[in-house]
Structures are given as structure tokens and as C-alpha cells.
Amino acid sequence: MSAADQAAVMRDHPLRRWIRAYADSRLALAGLGLLVLIVAAAIAAPWLAPQNPYDLMQLDMLDGRLPPGSVSGDGELRYLLGTDAQGRDMLSAILYGLRISVVVGVAATLLALLVGMTLGLVAGYFGGRFDALLMRVVDIQLAFPSILTAMILLALFGQGIDKIIIALVASQWAYYARTTRSVAMVEADKAYIEAARLLGLSTLRIVFRHLLPNCLPPLMVVAALQVAAAIALEATLSFLGLGLPVTEPSLGLLIANGFQYLYSGRYWISLFPGLALLLTLLALNLVADQLRDVLNPRLRKS
Amino acid sequence: MPFFILRRCLQAVNVLVVMSLLVFAGVYAIGSPLDLLVDPQATTEDLARAAAALGLDQPVWVQYGRFLSRALGGDLGDSFIHGSPAIGLILARLPATLELAVVAMLIAVGLGVPLGLWAGLHPDTVGGRTIMAGSIVGFSLPTFWVGLMLIMVFSVQLGWLPAGGRGPTTELFGLPLSVLSVEGWRHLILPATNLALFKLALIIRLTRSGTREALQQDYVRFARAKGLSTGRVVGVHVLKNILIPVVTVVGMEFGSLVAFSVVTESIFAWPGMGKLLLDSITQLDRPVVLAYLLLIVLLYIVINLVVDLVYALLDPRVGRGGSGR
Numbered sequence: 006m007s008a009a010d011q012a013a014v015m016r017d018h019p020l021r022r023w024i025r026a027y028a029d030s031r032l033a034l035a036g037l038g039l040l041v042l043i044v045a046a047a048i049a050a051p052w053l054a055p056q057n058p059y060d061l062m063q064l065d066m067l068d069g070r071l072p073p074g075s076v077s078g079d080g081e082l083r084y085l086l087g088t089d090a091q092g093r094d095m096l097s098a099i100l101y102g103l104r105i106s107v108v109v110g111v112a113a114t115l116l117a118l119l120v121g122m123t124l125g126l127v128a129g130y131f132g133g134r135f136d137a138l139l140m141r142v143v144d145i146q147l148a149f150p151s152i153l154t155a156m157i158l159l160a161l162f163g164q165g166i167d168k169i170i171i172a173l174v175a176s177q178w179a180y181y182a183r184t185t186r187s188v189a190m191v192e193a194d195k196a197y198i199e200a201a202r203l204l205g206l207s208t209l210r211i212v213f214r215h216l217l218p219n220c221l222p223p224l225m226v227v228a229a230l231q232v233a234a235a236i237a238l239e240a241t242l243s244f245l246g247l248g249l250p251v252t253e254p255s256l257g258l259l260i261a262n263g264f265q266y267l268y269s270g271r272y273w274i275s276l277f278p279g280l281a282l283l284l285t286l287l288a289l290n291l292v293a294d295q296l297r298d299v300l301n302p303r304l305r306k307s
Numbered sequence: 308m309p310f311f312i313l314r315r316c317l318q319a320v321n322v323l324v325v326m327s328l329l330v331f332a333g334v335y336a337i338g339s340p341l342d343l344l345v346d347p348q349a350t351t352e353d354l355a356r357a358a359a360a361l362g363l364d365q366p367v368w369v370q371y372g373r374f375l376s377r378a379l380g381g382d383l384g385d386s387f388i389h390g391s392p393a394i395g396l397i398l399a400r401l402p403a404t405l406e407l408a409v410v411a412m413l414i415a416v417g418l419g420v421p422l423g424l425w426a427g428l429h430p431d432t433v434g435g436r437t438i439m440a441g442s443i444v445g446f447s448l449p450t451f452w453v454g455l456m457l458i459m460v461f462s463v464q465l466g467w468l469p470a471g472g473r474g475p476t477t478e479l480f481g482l483p484l485s486v487l488s489v490e491g492w493r494h495l496i497l498p499a500t501n502l503a504l505f506k507l508a509l510i511i512r513l514t515r516s517g518t519r520e521a522l523q524q525d526y527v528r529f530a531r532a533k534g535l536s537t538g539r540v541v542g543v544h545v546l547k548n549i550l551i552p553v554v555t556v557v558g559m560e561f562g563s564l565v566a567f568s569v570v571t572e573s574i575f576a577w578p579g580m581g582k583l584l585l586d587s588i589t590q591l592d593r594p595v596v597l598a599y600l601l602l603i604v605l606l607y608i609v610i611n612l613v614v615d616l617v618y619a620l621l622d623p624r625v626g627r628g629g630s631g632r
Binding site: 257276 | 318322325326330440443444447448449450451452455456458459463464470521562564567569584585588589591597600603604607611631
């Protein structure tokens, strides 16, 4: 193969094609940019935040419930987004809360992906009784609203980061299992899998080296949508007082804290954490939307 | 066909039994309600007597057996907190929740279908793009936060609508309803809008993609070639074909609307069964939680059954097919 041929192959590498197709939509690019910014802000929260909102030494009760733009009593700090009842800078609290929300959402999604994908691969490749049983369980699970599954589990286990992650995994694994299984069933009948079998490769190698990579594109779409769903669900549960404890204030808890002050017109305690949550979910949904169009050529033509 | 119906009903009963077992096992493991119910200074004997009175001293499977045999007679146990039958407590709040969910669904369909249709017919116009962008935002809006914002704008800032509660109800055939009075609507409109938002976004997307698909079908092209007016092509040929998936989704999503009313009800202090569930979870009121979950499962199973049967009627292939989904 000449160098020019190789370059031609590289130009048509699926990854490049995908990137080109993704960049087709300016809205989707904006969503990706926003997502990168949000994740960066979540990671860098301790360095970006004007104060450590959970270091009691840095808080001043006299600065409580100040509207956005106020200056602290000692004149050192400007509260761009106001303060809560404890005199906590809302901007700092939101950055820290974003961090918790993103970590919980991503961790839950990765775990659910791992569990659902493995079960779905086995069911799709081998079929048989395990497949039938798994699909029954998936049907029942998906027929039941995720918020109820999670609420019951949290009522069972109590609060905590690990517990809410378990609850989220339990209410979301079925989406991955079903998607993986349906793709794996189609892929398992294709010629390259048969060729791999004829070559005498081990089943483990066929399933994880050959079958798995070809099942990934639709799973990426589901995962992108489910991260958003996981973050929203965690926020909802924490808002209801069932999710994270007060010591791990995610965005949902921050919004809940501001609820009682809403009636007296102190809107900022609930408004800004909610906007941060909205932007995060919006960025994720924009990216997932475009991924679905890019990775599903059948849909793109219509 | 009768065989198909019979088989689906048997499946439904199976699922109900499995779910009742799961739900019972799950709810059983939630803390000990005795700690909450009995005076902290109670002696061990007092505790034992209270446990015996509530049947908590028996092994789990005995409790489940008792529960099941009584459940078949319509008795799901008495609430630990209120002392009255759990099922009665829930049924008393059912109309409020159902009314909220039905009105929310009507809002979602009533706005979603026309908007989706318009966006599907004019995909590349400013209006069509705005509707689609709006539906993405609608998907991303955290329901509970929107509820707070609605209260902030319409109750606190503008002072137009009450911030919570159900207000006065009017009886119709023994059911207390809000939709029959202006004051009732004033209380209903904010929570119903809040609950409707997510489904509205969903129905807009569904209708839009259905419309775009239908427009490329031969029957629409033929109808156009025949010289039918656009109004007739859209109103009859396109609309008829997108209504099938929309009706299915409305059926399937109704259960999740009832489930998600937990959030809306707790924000707007709406006296429905979702709020009761939340209170019961925090108070470890086991029979009420159990009764609520079983009722939701039953609702889901009935809805699924109806959707499947309607499908079998609309599409004869389903009833005859071997897989029988």
C-alpha cells in the first residue's frame, strides 16, 4: 500500500468521519464546548472558588442572605451570586456542588454501563435461557419508573454517596443491557464473528475484542443521555431529602436549601444552583442528540 | 385472539405476584418502625407486645403470607401512623393525583401535537428550529427546580396564583375535583404545567419525527399528487398516522407521570398520594409504602395490558405472532 493510499484510508477513518459529521451542527459544538467548561469547572472547583464554602472558619454569619453583587462585611470578598443563610458564597457552593453532582452522575453511569453491557453481551452472544430470563427482568425494570426504584432503594439503605450511586445503577443498568443485547445479537451473526470463530479464537477474545467494540457506538449515545438522567435524578432525590446527606451538598441540596427563602423573595439561593444544573443537563443533551445522529447513519438520511 | 388476551392476562398476574414479593421484601427491610412508634422509655416487654400487636414478631415469610391472603381480600394492612387501612388512605388521595396527572397529560398533548406537527412541516424555518430548541431545553429542565421557579414568578413576584395546596374542590359523582371551579383551576394550573413540561418536550419530538417520516411516504405523495389541499393531507393522512405512536406513548407515560407527581406534589403541597408516599417513607410507615407501590404496579400492568390489547386490535399481526409481545 502506497503512502497516498494510506493517507486516503486515514482520511476516511471512521473517527474522522464522525468528528466531521459532529461538527456539522454549531449548536452541538456549542454544547460540547459548554460541557468541557462545566467539567473543567467541576474538577478545578477548589482552585476556582473564591472561598471554601464548607470551611466554617471562612464563613461569616453576618454575611447571610446577601443579594448577588454584595460585598462581604470585612470588604474583602464580593459575592457575585449572593450568599445563603449561613453566609456562604453561592458561587463557591455551586462550584463545589457541581463537582459532587458530576462525580455521582459519571460514576453511576460508568458502573451501570459496565453491569448492563456485560449482561447484555452475554445474553446477546449466547442467547438461550439466560437471555430469556434477563430480558424478562429488563422488561419489568423498565416498566417501573426509575424514580420509584431509586426512592425505595434509598429508603432501604439510607443516605450517602455510595448508596445513591447504587440506587442510580439499579434504576439504569437495564437500558444498557437491552441496547447491548439487541446490537450484540445482530453483530454476532455477521461474517467477521464467524471468521473469528473459524480462526479458533477463544470465546472471551471474540466477545470482548471483536464483538464489544462494534456494540459501542449506540452505547455511547445511551450513556450520554443517561449521565444527564442520572444527574437529574440525583438532584431530584437530594432535593426530596432522600439522596445525599447535608455533608455532601450537591446542586439538588443547594436548591432545596433555598426553597424556604423563595417566599420572602430571596430568589438567588435556589435560582443559581438550578441554572447550573440546567446548563449541565442541556450541554449533555445537546451532545447526546448529535451523537445519536452521527452514530446512526440510517437516521441521518431521513 | 382470545388466547392472546388470556395469555397476556396470565402474564400480568405473574408480574404482579413477583412484584408484590419484591416490593414486600424491599419494604420489609426498611428499619424497624417500632423505634419510631413506641415511647423511647418503653420496656422490652412493651416493645414485644407492640411487635406482636403489629405482627412484626413473625418471620418474614409468615408476614408475607398473611399480607398476601389479606391483600386478595382487598386489605393491605393498617397504617402504623394513622391507624386506619393503608389502602383507604391512598384511595382517598388518588383523585387528587389522577386529576393532576390527567390535566398535565392533556396540556402536554394539547400543546405538543400541534407544535410538533408544525415543527415537522416546517423543519428549516425559525419557528420550527425554535420549537425543537425549546424541546431540548424542556428535556433538560429539572422538574423540581421549574416548580420552584413557577412559584417564585407567579406566586411570589407577580402574586397571581396561590403557591400551593389544592384549594376548594367541587364534588362530581362523589369525586372531589378542582377542574370545575375557577378557584380550583388557579390552584391546579401551576402544578399541572410543572408536571407536563417533560412530557410536552417528549410529545413534540415524537410528533415532529413522525410527521417528517410520514411526509416521505408514498401515500402522502399520492395524496398530494391527487391535488388534495395541504390541510386535508396534513389533517387526515399525516395526523392519522402519527397519532398511533402518540397514543401509545401517552398510555405508557401516564404511569410515570403518576410516579413523578411525588416531586410536584411535595413542592406545591398538593394533597395527593405522592406526598403521602414521601411522608410514609420518612416515617417508616411500611403498610402505606407497600400499598402505594402495589397500586402503582397494578396501574402499570393494567396500562401495559390495555396498550398491548389495543395494539393487537389495530395490528392483527401482533395477536397471531408467535412471540406475542
